């Protein structure tokens with residue numbers, strides 16, 4: 001078992017270099033009308049008597065460094081997972097999508113659990129994990145979501161709790177190792193191969209179709225700049241750049257695309273820039289873009305939101321709406337994985 005988690009951590013380090021997590025991975029919360037579900041009368045608090053225990057009756061705990069309290073808070077592992085799902089995915093999403101997110105959150109957390117030879121959070125000594133989404137993963141208490149959820153707070157919290165309890169203990173594995181369950185908001189129609197975004201080729205992070213994302217309000221976005229703005233941004237970012245702002249159409253050319261259909265490299269004047277760098281320079285939602293040159297302006301049309309690797313949250317929601325189970329969704333976005341109970345992993 002210890003070897004198992006240790007191997008996972010090694011693979012994480014090779015993906016991210018210094019072990020820092022992906023920052024842009026949370027779906028933008030959107031206002032979605034409350035579904036016509038049955039009226040909820042429960043007060044929404046975690047029900048007394050929920051079983052957090054393993055086969056021996058012991059409750060698995062996780063030590064979470066909670067940024068807003070500036071301290072480590074020990075909590076039942078499955079309660080922690082609820083807070084991650086609340087923070088990382090819009091609660092209006094379909095239950096099967098919330099369940100897929102719960103498995104991703106649980107898998108990520110289990111790989112950090114020091115009691116089982118996980119890595120812990122290297123920013124906060126003594127903590128298994130922290131609530132900084134730029135380092136470990138986001139986490140929210142029910143009251144933290146009050147401003148977004150409003151009068152639906154009880155309904156949404158109960159819905160998230162049910163998604164976590166219905167998948168209790170389930171984690172995603174590849175080749176008997178916990179996976180690194182990276183995700184993003186919207187792929188733009190097709191996800192990315194890991195090596196097109198980070199350094200390493202990860203066997204379960206392959207480019208796959210991601211249908212049903214079009215309903216997301218950020219599926220498409222665009223930015224129009226004057227020719228001089230366009231050139232001035234690039235001159236600040238690309239040292240030695242030579243380009244004539246009066247003939248941009250001739251001077252700027254997309255050279256190639258990734259398997260996910262995103263821009264891999266773009267020639268700008270005398271320089272070649274990666275699609276991801278261009279995305280960062282221009283403040284775009286993704287590197288899935290096209291360019292249109294008019295006489296005095298450049299319009300950049302963008303599809304998708306986020307890095308595009310692993311599970312697309314809006315795609316997961318669309319697949320759930322079309323009848324896929326959380327296991328179908330996870331197996332679609334993480335190629336060749338198994339979804340299995342973590343107690344089988346921990347005790348064998």
Ligand SMILES: [Zn+2]
Pocket residue numbers: 121122123124129130131132135136137
């Ligand atoms: Zn951390």
